[in-house]
Amino acid sequence: MGNIRALNTTISVVSYRWMLIIVLSAIAVISAIVCTFIGPSNICGIQIMETMETSKMSLILTQIRLPRVITAFIVGGGLAAAGAAMQGLFRNPLADPYVIGTSSGGALGAAISLVIFHSYLLPLAAFCGACSSTIIVYIICRQNGKVAVETLLLSGIAISLFCSAMLSFLMYISGDDLHQIMFWLMGGLWNATWDKVRIGLLIIPAIGVLFFTVRELDILSLGDDEASSLGVNTERIKIVLLAVTSFITGIAVSLSGSIGFIGLIVPHMVRSISGSSFRFLLPISVLAGGILLMWADTLSRTFMNDMPVGIITAFFGAPFFIYLIRRRMWT
Amino acid sequence: MDITESVINVTDVDVKIGTAEILHKISASAGQGMFVGIIGPNGSGKSTLIYCMSRTLNPTTGKILIIGEEIEKYSRKELAKMLGVVPQESTRTFDFSVDDIVMMGRYPYQKLLRPPESHDREACQKAMALTGISHLSGRSISTLSGGEWQRVLIARALAQETPLLLLDEPISQLDINHQIEILSVLQSLTRQGSTVICVIHDLNLASQYCDEIIMLDQGTVYAVGTPHKVMTPENIRAVFGLDVLIKTHPTTGKLYLLPIYHKRPIKTVAERYILFVVADLAPRLCLLFMQPNVMSAQVFSL
Numbered sequence: 001m002g003n004i005r006a007l008n009t010t011i012s013v014v015s016y017r018w019m020l021i022i023v024l025s026a027i028a029v030i031s032a033i034v035c036t037f038i039g040p041s042n043i044c045g046i047q048i049m050e051t052m053e054t055s056k057m058s059l060i061l062t063q064i065r066l067p068r069v070i071t072a073f074i075v076g077g078g079l080a081a082a083g084a085a086m087q088g089l090f091r092n093p094l095a096d097p098y099v100i101g102t103s104s105g106g107a108l109g110a111a112i113s114l115v116i117f118h119s120y121l122l123p124l125a126a127f128c129g130a131c132s133s134t135i136i137v138y139i140i141c142r143q144n145g146k147v148a149v150e151t152l153l154l155s156g157i158a159i160s161l162f163c164s165a166m167l168s169f170l171m172y173i174s175g176d177d178l179h180q181i182m183f184w185l186m187g188g189l190w191n192a193t194w195d196k197v198r199i200g201l202l203i204i205p206a207i208g209v210l211f212f213t214v215r216e217l218d219i220l221s222l223g224d225d226e227a228s229s230l231g232v233n234t235e236r237i238k239i240v241l242l243a244v245t246s247f248i249t250g251i252a253v254s255l256s257g258s259i260g261f262i263g264l265i266v267p268h269m270v271r272s273i274s275g276s277s278f279r280f281l282l283p284i285s286v287l288a289g290g291i292l293l294m295w296a297d298t299l300s301r302t303f304m305n306d307m308p309v310g311i312i313t314a315f316f317g318a319p320f321f322i323y324l325i326r327r328r329m330w331t
Numbered sequence: 332m333d334i335t336e337s338v339i340n341v342t343d344v345d346v347k348i349g350t351a352e353i354l355h356k357i358s359a360s361a362g363q364g365m366f367v368g369i370i371g372p373n374g375s376g377k378s379t380l381i382y383c384m385s386r387t388l389n390p391t392t393g394k395i396l397i398i399g400e401e402i403e404k405y406s407r408k409e410l411a412k413m414l415g416v417v418p419q420e421s422t423r424t425f426d427f428s429v430d431d432i433v434m435m436g437r438y439p440y441q442k443l444l445r446p447p448e449s450h451d452r453e454a455c456q457k458a459m460a461l462t463g464i465s466h467l468s469g470r471s472i473s474t475l476s477g478g479e480w481q482r483v484l485i486a487r488a489l490a491q492e493t494p495l496l497l498l499d500e501p502i503s504q505l506d507i508n509h510q511i512e513i514l515s516v517l518q519s520l521t522r523q524g525s526t527v528i529c530v531i532h533d534l535n536l537a538s539q540y541c542d543e544i545i546m547l548d549q550g551t552v553y554a555v556g557t558p559h560k561v562m563t564p565e566n567i568r569a570v571f572g573l574d575v576l577i578k579t580h581p582t583t584g585k586l587y588l589l590p591i592y593h594k595r596p597i598k599t600v601a602e603r604y605i606l607f608v609v610a611d612l613a614p615r616l617c618l619l620f621m622q623p624n625v626m627s628a629q630v631f632s633l
Contacts, residue, residue: 087425088425091424092424093424093425212443212444218427218435219438221424221425222421222424222435223421223422225382225387226416226418226421228387229385229414229418230411230435230438230439230491231411232407233406233407234407271425275427275431276426277427277428
């Protein structure tokens, strides 16, 4: 009897999570369509059919809004996936590409390539920057194979500040305007074009690689020693995860600057509805992160005069981050 | 014991961390179907020895053979099919369900991206039934007590279905009923051919369940053999600094220890004198000074 009941609850929990994935996918598709039709220059479907300026309208829709919506979804989903994976990797619910300095490393790399190579190899440079700052943070805060919360946050902040300072310095000497600096520091999606979308598609296979490691992520979050005694090749999986999360962050940064806190907030909210197991946490985070950034961007470009969307995510993300730190202190 | 027969064979293992020598020239082995207990005072190197045996820690020098093959030759996954490890403690960072944790024991058998198969599920259910946690199925691990969590970790190691189990104080947080239950389960596994190596703090339980006991002291093997051979008052006094009476259990015929509840025997004349002054004379003199009207004869009456 007990077994049957347990089996039933297991099945219902699993199917509940599958339902969640299906519902969120549907919401993502609908949101993408709705967001494409919302914007400062009011276009709705009926208008397109009625007016003679169809070509201009469709130009706005297909060449400006649609790539922007798709980029927002890919970047948001990618950052959420990278955040979730980093939380497992660092065994720490406060890890996120923005908090531990990966984003600002990527932004610095992108800026360097922009100044020196005139934006050839920009995604590659962003990846290298993201990767090296993650590795530096990891080396700084690793003690006896463990990563302590405090040192992780502190070294992440230190690297972040350093990269931001270098970024400002680069912008200062290269004579770029304030708008460009804002783009890298705060993140925005106003540069999105179909070319950018094509680069952004690289994030999808990277997320795919993360799906291959869900079991290892689960086990890794128990600790290195336990993971290796359960048969996980911890060193190899860590290198894979660091490389993939840095890759995703690097690409995301090269498309949209460093948009903060998506990777922190989304996995947290998702964990409370789907549980901690990465095989559901990861796909649901990708969908939720994509939807969140799509709407945040639509909000900013429609009602806030195209304010950098990073400001919106930071506006909601930073208090949430403080709440998480406080909650950790209570428990 | 012959090397080829033993499931695990440790030869001349030294572990140095910095300048400190944690283990020195440790040699030990366990044959198939043996229940081996590791005992010793705090800091004697019990956990370190378990770490070496599970390749969590590489010894500075020395050799460890698992089923006749050097431990480094195995991949992590192969090793996880050979030996299951129950750690002393495990942090619960994220909120998994009990079933998720036990299923992690099946990791070395699972294929990439494949969902768990029916024999994986069966192994988990069996392990949970053996450790008495079937009723915890579906619970989240953050709601478990320390003892329940410890049993979940034991179930995870059992789900690995390994010929060798290494346990580091697996029963330290259990109540006496579950301590006995878990040790009995481990003992029945050894009857079916598994080998169990277990760090135990409770010497009575060790003598009750172990076929062989390794007694560690300051990083060396002080004594090794059957409980009857190892658990002598002399050995216990030398290693733990405690005087005990050794009796035979009326129903099981195994040894059990009764500590003699006095402080360390006082040996020298100087020690006796200091004790007399501090514990006997001084309080009486204090009393005399505080209450002068009390007759000194009363105070010093013996």
